[in-house]
Amino acid sequence: MPDQPVPRDAAVAAPLDSTRRFVPGLLAPAARPGPLPRYCFVGGHNDPDHVPSTALAEAAVAVIRREGAQLAMYNLGTGPLGYLGLRRCVADKLARRQGIRPGADDILITSGSGQGLDLVTQMFLAPGDTVLVEALSFEGAMRRFRKAGAKLLGMAMDEGGILVEPLAVQLRGLRASGTMPKFLYTMPTVHNPTGGVMPAGRRAELLRVARAFGVLIVEDDCYADLVWSGGDPPPALRALDPGCVVYLGSFSKSVLPAVRLDYMVADWDILSRALPLKSDAGTGALDQMVVAEFLGGHEEAHTDLLRTTLHAKMRVMQEAVAREFGSAAECVSAKGGIFLWLKLPDTVDVRTLVAPAARAGVAFNPGPDWAADPDTARSCLRLCFALPSASDIRDGVAELARVCFEQTGIPAHGANRRRAAGP
Numbered sequence: 244m245p246d247q248p249v250p251r252d253a254a255v256a257a258p259l260d261s262t263r264r265f266v267p268g269l270l271a272p273a274a275r276p277g278p279l280p281r282y283c284f285v286g287g288h289n290d291p292d293h294v295p296s297t298a299l300a301e302a303a304v305a306v307i308r309r310e311g312a313q314l315a316m317y318n319l320g321t322g323p324l325g326y327l328g329l330r331r332c333v334a335d336k337l338a339r340r341q342g343i344r345p346g347a348d349d350i351l352i353t354s355g356s357g358q359g360l361d362l363v364t365q366m367f368l369a370p371g372d373t374v375l376v377e378a379l380s381f382e383g384a385m386r387r388f389r390k391a392g393a394k395l396l397g398m399a400m401d402e403g404g405i406l407v408e409p410l411a412v413q414l415r416g417l418r419a420s421g422t423m424p425k426f427l428y429t430m431p432t433v434h435n436p437t438g439g440v441m442p443a444g445r446r447a448e449l450l451r452v453a454r455a456f457g458v459l460i461v462e463d464d465c466y467a468d469l470v471w472s473g474g475d476p477p478p479a480l481r482a483l484d485p486g487c488v489v490y491l492g493s494f495s496k497s498v499l500p501a502v503r504l505d506y507m508v509a510d511w512d513i514l515s516r517a518l519p520l521k522s523d524a525g526t527g528a529l530d531q532m533v534v535a536e537f538l539g540g541h542e543e544a545h546t547d548l549l550r551t552t553l554h555a556k557m558r559v560m561q562e563a564v565a566r567e568f569g570s571a572a573e574c575v576s577a578k579g580g581i582f583l584w585l586k587l588p589d590t591v592d593v594r595t596l597v598a599p600a601a602r603a604g605v606a607f608n609p610g611p612d613w614a615a616d617p618d619t620a621r622s623c624l625r626l627c628f629a630l631p632s633a634s635d636i637r638d639g640v641a642e643l644a645r646v647c648f649e650q651t652g653i654p655a656h657g658a659n660r661r662r663a664a665g666p
């Protein structure tokens with residue numbers, strides 16, 4: 244066949260139909276990015292009024308002046324684990340606050356703890372494998388595990404996290420059926436979405452059971468620095484039994500989510516298998532240098548301020564929910580973090596509220612996305628209170644209650660009055 248004539252002006256030629264070339268089973272297309280909704284209660288954003296811009300700018304100038312020449316080299320010429328200054332910072336913080344005592348070489352800086360989760364998924368999961376997750380769990384983690392073909396089993400939990408006795412029964416049942424979970428994924432300190440913190444005694448029990456059944460634990464401690472009390476949270480699982488736990492931490496919530504910096508703490512037999520899978524030729528070194536420099540002088544003051552601010556915003560949101568939803572909403576009182584987890588009456592399926600709420604400018608995360616068994620959380624929702632101002636929190640919750648009433652007749656009472664006739 245003769246060659247097709249090359250169009251004279253490629254700029255005006257019709258685009259190739261690339262859709263025919265995609266591999267089968269490709270993920271659904273993303274929505275075209277747009278501006279944030281007026282009342283944005285989704286995602287894990289942080290408070291824009293408390294970005295330490297001046298200190299970050301000073302840190303950037305200082306570290307670039309001092310060490311900028313290193314940027315000429317991939318990974319600053321010091322290898323793929325990450326900027327040593329940042330790994331030392333992480334090691335120091337973990338020893339002070341989480342009771343973990345890693346050496347700098349037990350720490351791998353990742354591009355978002357999302358990447359840490361990707362590495363864990365790639366290292367351990369093949370189609371058909373089983374993973375244990377809390378009955379309510381982080382959507383982003385469950386999505387990754389499911390995408391790898393893993394079967395997710397929910398573990399019974401309460402506000403203090405995994406219930407250990409039922410877990411032991413579950414593990415006994417799995418063992419009897421010849422199933423060995425690849426790992427158990429948990430957020431013991433400021434659980435996403437409930438905001439619960441597992442008490443110290445239960446941590447020890449959990450580790451005892453995990454050891455007895457030979458189950459590896461993946462501990463996601465993304466929110467560990469945002470516990471309200473300000474006092475140190477109970478020791479991390481990795482602090483209590485390092486050999487049983489791969490630990491993931493993040494700067495997204497304690498510094499800034501747009502700085503894509505996180506870390507994995509694990510023994511070398513695991514880190515040495517994660518490194519070849521990390522295909523980004525190194526996490527952004529400039530970000531690492533700036534964050535390390537910033538944390539060196541400001542970590543305690545910054546996280547103290549963040550905790551105080553976020554705690555106050557949570558109270559604003561709790562009050563708004565109580566005012567607008569009355570007894571129709573049960574709130575879990577978070578012990579830290581950036582989310583409020585709500586339960587509406589069983590008759591409300593929050594999935595039916597997503598589109599009408601979006602039309603009213605309100606975005607929220609529907610509970611089913613945060614549950615191992617989605618239908619169990621059909622009347623629950625997660626609201627992030629970190630990004631909106633106090634007045635947007637009040638107005639947005641009022642708007643959400645109005646939409647909910649229009650769609651379901653619930654809440655019949657709110658803002659100290661009976662609402663007008665329902666649908």
Ligand SMILES: Cc1ncc(COP(=O)(O)O)c(C=O)c1O
Pocket residue numbers: 286287354355356357358381383430435463465493494495500504505
């Ligand atoms: C529990 C948990 N782990 C990990 C992440 C990933 O965060 P990042 O990649 O921004 O560190 C999030 C983000 O919301 C989270 O909630």
